[in-house]
Amino acid sequence: MKSDLEKACQDYRRALDLPLPELIGSAADRATASRAGAESAGWRLPPAESAALREWGVPVYEPEQADSVLLAGAVQAGGGPEIESHGLSAYRLGRFWDHTIAATETDGRVVGFPDELGDVVPLNSSVRAFQEISWRWYFARRALLVLDAADDERLGPMLQTAVDLAHAIDPKGAAEDPGDWWWEGVIGHW
Numbered sequence: 001m002k003s004d005l006e007k008a009c010q011d012y013r014r015a016l017d018l019p020l021p022e023l024i025g026s027a028a029d030r031a032t033a034s035r036a037g038a039e040s041a042g043w044r045l046p047p048a049e050s051a052a053l054r055e056w057g058v059p060v061y062e063p064e065q066a067d068s069v070l071l072a073g074a075v076q077a078g079g080g081p082e083i084e085s086h087g088l089s090a091y092r093l094g095r096f097w098d099h100t101i102a103a104t105e106t107d108g109r110v111v112g113f114p115d116e117l118g119d120v121v122p123l124n125s126s127v128r129a130f131q132e133i134s135w136r137w138y139f140a141r142r143a144l145l146v147l148d149a150a151d152d153e154r155l156g157p158m159l160q161t162a163v164d165l166a167h168a169i170d171p172k173g174a175a176e177d178p179g180d181w182w183w184e185g186v187i188g189h190w
Contacts, residue, residue, distance in 0.1 A: 008146035012158060015139035016165050024056060024135050033057030034073035034094060042079050043091055049108040049127040056131055058093050058101075059138040071096045071134060081105050085113050086120045093130070096186075103127045110173075112182065122176040123183070129170035133183055136169075137162060141190055162187045 015023065024033070035057030036043075040050045058073030073094040076082045081089035083102050090102035090111065099112030099121060110130040112121040124130035140162050147155050166183040167174045174181045 004146055008143045009154070011143035012140050012147075015136050015143060016162065020056070020132055020135060023139060024059075034060055034075045036075045037077055040075075040079075040091075044081075044105045045091070045103060045108045045127065049103065052128050052131055053093075053103075056135065058131065059134050060094075061138060061141075071101070071138075073134075083113060088120065093127075101130075103130075121182055122173065124170050125172040125176070126170070129173055132169050133166045136165065137183075137187060144190065159187055159190070 033056065035055075036050065036053035040053055043050045053075060058075055059071060060073040061070035062072055071094060074092065075094065076092040082092045083090040083100065088111070089105040090113070091105070093101045093103060093110065095101060096112065098115045100115070101110065101112055101123065103110050108127045109122065110124040110127060112123055114121070124133065140158075144155065144158060147158070163184055166181075166187065174183070
């Protein structure tokens with residue numbers, strides 16, 4: 001019989017290695033998603049991006065609140081861009097820390113709009129990259145919570161592996177903010 005730590009390590013590897021449909025395919029895990037409705041078919045995003053939002057949605061790490069410090073997926077229900085700020089039109093995907101997360105109209109880049117004064121923060125070069133990293137980190141983080149409780153020495157290298165995978169999934173997004181990319185901070189300070 002496997003120990004809790006062995007199971008956590010195995011779950012962590014699955015989070016990074018399984019094909020995304022297999023990883024989030026169970027009904028229980030899909031219930032933790034905020035998905036776009038049929039109206040998103042009319043969003044001015046690349047077609048594959050809006051289809052992915054309808055299929056897989058955005059994971060909900062915690063319920064949406066003004067002070068959410070983890071990703072609170074809350075994909076907008078309306079047909080037009082809900083956010084008009086900083087010269088951008090965007091579709092809301094949720095909240096993370098003190099930012100509203102959204103996909104920019106036409107190109108589907110994912111950015112964070114600050115609640116207070118400040119610059120828009122680049123997250124990912126596409127909705128699909130955002131989804132893949134978000135879902136993989138959702139499952140990896142659950143596994144790492146067990147390791148952290150055990151103060152396991154593997155934690156640091158495992159976090160770095162997750163950062164490296166995020167870079168591999170979205171090298172273009174990571175290059176937009178080198179050395180200070182959103183996901184490096186989220187994963188590194190989990």
